[in-house]
Amino acid sequence: MGNYLQKITILFFTNLCFCSAGFGQNVIRLNEIKSQARQGKPEAIYQLAKIYEEGKSGDRVNSKRIYSLYLESANYSYDSAQYEVGRLSESGTGTNMDLQNAKNYYKGAADQNHAKAAFRLAQIYEREKNQELAIDYYLTAFTRGYAEAGSKLETLPVAQLANKNRPSYIMYMAEKGDPESMYKLGLAYANGAGVEKNTKKSFELFRLAARKEYGPAQYELGKIYAKGLKVNEEYVQPPSVRLAVVNYVRAANKGVAAADKELENYTVRNFLSVDDKDYQIYEARKGGGGSENKQYQLYLRYLNGNGVPKDEKKALEYCQMAALSGNADAALALADMYEKGMMLEKNLRNAFVWYKEAARLKSDTALFALADMYATGRGTEIDVAKSVRYNLKVATSSRGELSARAMYKLSRYNILQYVDQNDLDYISYLGLKGNVSAQMRLGQYYLSEGNAKAIDWFRMAAELNNAEAQKLLGDIYLYGKCKVVVDAREAASWYYMAAKSNHIGAMKELAFMYSEKLLPGEENTNQKGLQLAQKYLEIAQKNPSQLDLGIYRIIGDIYSESGEFPQAISYYNVFINGFKEGTNRSLDMLKALDGRAIAFYNIRDFRSSLRDIDLALAQIERYKGQPEIVTQYNFLKGSLHYQKGRVIANTGNQLAACNEFQKARAMGMTIDKRYLDLCGASSQRQ
Secondary structure, three states, X not given: XXXXXXXXXXXXXXXXXXXXXXXXXHHHHHHHHHHHHHOOOHHHHHHHHHHHHOOOOOOOOOHHHHHHHHHHHHOOOOHHHHHHHHHHHHHOOOOOOOHHHHHHXXXXXXXXXXXXXXXXXXXXXXXXXXXXXXXXXXXHHHHOOXXXXXXXXXXXXXXXXXXXXXXXXXXHHHHOOOHHHHHHHHHHHHHOOOOOOOHHHHHHHHHHHHHOOOHHHHHHHHHHHHHOEEEOOEEEEOOOHHHHHHHHHHHHHOOOHHHHHHHOOOOHHHOOOOOOHHHHHHXXXXXXXXXXXXXXXXXXXXXXXXXXXXXXXXXXXXXXXXXXXXXXXXXXXXXXHHHHOOOOOOOHHHHHHHHHHHHHOOOHHHHHHHHHHHHHOOOOOOOHHHHHHHHHHHHHHOOOHHHHHHHHHHOOOOHHHOOOOOOHHHHXXXXXXXXXXXXXXXXXXXXXXXXXXXHHHHHHHHHOOOHHHHHHHHHHHHHOHHHOOOOHHHHHHHHHHHHHOOOHHHHHHHHHHHHOOOXXXXXXXXXXXXXXXXXXXXXHHHOHHHOOOHHHHHHHHHHHHOOOHHHHHHHHHHHHHHOOEOOEOHHHHHHHHHHHHHHHHHOOOHHHHHHHHHHHHHHHHHHOOOHHHHOOHHHHHHHHHHHHHHHHHHHOOHHHHHHHHHHHHHOOOOOOHHHHHHHHHHHHHO
């Protein structure tokens, strides 16, 4: 401000000297300016140069002298003098023509907000084809009131090249009516950031931006209405809760989270009519989960006039909201509008963008549309590889007509030219075409992931009489894999199919199911199980690498169930003697020892029975950390103690037997009444 007053003072004296007074007084004033110049005052030096240049001193104009004085003043960073040095250097007046020197001095003046210097510098940069810097300095000139700069900016790509964070750009765009820039400028005036604080001007800018539906400005406006706006202790805008809520709602509808937070303090329906567009949008938004579906339904209602007046404009608003909120059908509808020019101006690029969004939201229809756009170059560049990729996804993830159309499109390409042969979508495509090997690969992949899609692929292969697929389906239903409910009947039906094709794994599983009585109501289960097991052994003898030692335990269980204990023991022996850790299941070993112990018990070989039980009890402690043992630990150990108690009771050692029954009971086993009575009598004798 002091620098500004000094300039005004010098100008006043100069004008007074040369315009209002007589010649004598002019000489006196000129001498005063010269005196101040000799004292090194840059303003006086500048004014002296100006007097000489305009020929008001009575001396002949001396360009070198004038340049020298301007330069002396400019060396004090006096902006007006810097501009003049730039001007004379640019034209070569009083000095050599030096464009770089001109640019340097123009920049020095422009950096001090000298509008004309900024304009001249911009002109130089424009001539040098440096549009970015030209725009930058035209903006500086424009914001300092140099009107001609505005005309220049209209001819340049400001939006593409300007530094959008510079205050000059924001002020220029605000002047042109850009709502975001008006909002930013409003914040600057509200906080005194880079400009003199002016809350009234800030309020007006927020209001202008809010009228253009700019959410953050609506939020700021809501805050002002909530408290009112005072200037010099007087309200220029009294508080208005209704207007605050209206603007908070509008801002919230534009996605301003802070506005949603403010609205938690109000009952919105008390301030807005239920027929108000903003209220309806707000209600659709705040619905929580599924709100995008509500918005999509509102789109359909207004589009078709279902229960509301038909209104394409409102329909479009709701469709856009739903799409932005993540509704695939809405995104697809927007894409279709842009593609066909319905309700929106036709724009294939925008159609492409919204199809991509719908595809991201799992729309197969959008994927198919994208495949076509990539193939034809509509809305994007031609990319055959992506077209093939999207058609593969549609062919494999969809069903019915859309899948068939994608399959037809793919028939025209050499697919392996664009995708790897191990690509999951490509393998899925082959699977759908009936390639059993691909179906099995997919089934195995999804089975390893625990994904129920495995069932679909195995079924396809099974229906083409693939025995391995049939067997694996049996496994899924018998053991509850892929999160299906255990279904022994369903498992058995698939095992039967596989067994008919001599799949020995299926035979073994069926024999196991018969031995474990997993098929209630099935007749002659022991006979059927034994037949399957024997056939299994017959086939496995021809290919020993296929032999699973577990079949011997299963045969042992069947013979034991049939009361043929010596035969049962012989098969248990084969399993137990051939057992290899890491190859055979530990649980099968425990069951085989338990089964053999029961068989020995039934032929009254109590010593051998007790040996097997003790061996099993030792093994269960060894294996108890294994997943298959952990869940059955108490039951298995309790059963062994119970069996041991039965054997010992038959040897006449009632005390030792009761001790085992007590251990079994502690493991949750139910003890037969006769043994409880026996232990009770023994206790009384004790």
